[in-house]
Amino acid sequence: MIKRIIADLEVAYDHKPHRLDHVFGVRDIALKFGRQFNCNLEWLEIAALLHDITKYESEEFHRTMIKQYYDDAEMILNEYNTNILHAFSAAVVARTKYGITNEEILNAITHHTIGRPGMSIYEEILFLSDYIEPNRTYESCVRVRKIADHAFVKAIYVAMQDSINHHEKQQALVPNTAYQALQYYQHKLEEQE
Ligand SMILES: [Fe+2]
Ligand SMILES: [Fe+2]
Numbered sequence: 001m002i003k004r005i006i007a008d009l010e011v012a013y014d015h016k017p018h019r020l021d022h023v024f025g026v027r028d029i030a031l032k033f034g035r036q037f038n039c040n041l042e043w044l045e046i047a048a049l050l051h052d053i054t055k056y057e058s059e060e061f062h063r064t065m066i067k068q069y070y071d072d073a074e075m076i077l078n079e080y081n082t083n084i085l086h087a088f089s090a091a092v093v094a095r096t097k098y099g100i101t102n103e104e105i106l107n108a109i110t111h112h113t114i115g116r117p118g119m120s121i122y123e124e125i126l127f128l129s130d131y132i133e134p135n136r137t138y139e140s141c142v143r144v145r146k147i148a149d150h151a152f153v154k155a156i157y158v159a160m161q162d163s164i165n166h167h168e169k170q171q172a173l174v175p176n177t178a179y180q181a182l183q184y185y186q187h188k189l190e191e192q193e
Helices: 002-012 017-036 041-050 059-069 073-079 082-096 103-110 121-132 139-148 152-169 176-192
Strands: none
Touching: 002 017, 002 041, 017 041, 017 121, 041 082, 041 103, 041 121, 059 073, 059 082, 073 082, 082 103, 103 121, 121 139, 121 152, 139 152, 152 176
């Protein structure tokens, strides 16, 4: 399965080597966390490899996939901006093309962009790994990467906060789920401290 996915990625990201580097970077970090938290490493690897599989498909592609496969398609299309839709269509491809039915894998792919309240450890790992993988160099990533070394939940919280701030500054639409997730991780962090 993993060999087949990697072969497909090389085709999907033809002429986009940086995306392949990104995906392998996410995979490596996800596996590192997976060992730390005793997760199923194969599930994490599959989720990481597939998380951006539809990144370069058209908006029309994402919309069609979502309408066809999600009962709450209307909510998804209203709530999330275009940049986020690839996560939903990637989960469809995981299900339909690769026959993946494991909910941990599918949910980790679906929620990798902005997260959601009450994520499973697989979702948390993929969300954070996507944010801090080594090819990312902007200031927030570097800072969150350092935090992630010793404080996993805090790193998730700071990544969410920075990403919301960034989008608000650009006056981009921030989905409600992003605020709810931020609030959830703020509570989770307070409980830990
Ligand atoms: Fe993505
Ligand atoms: Fe990604």
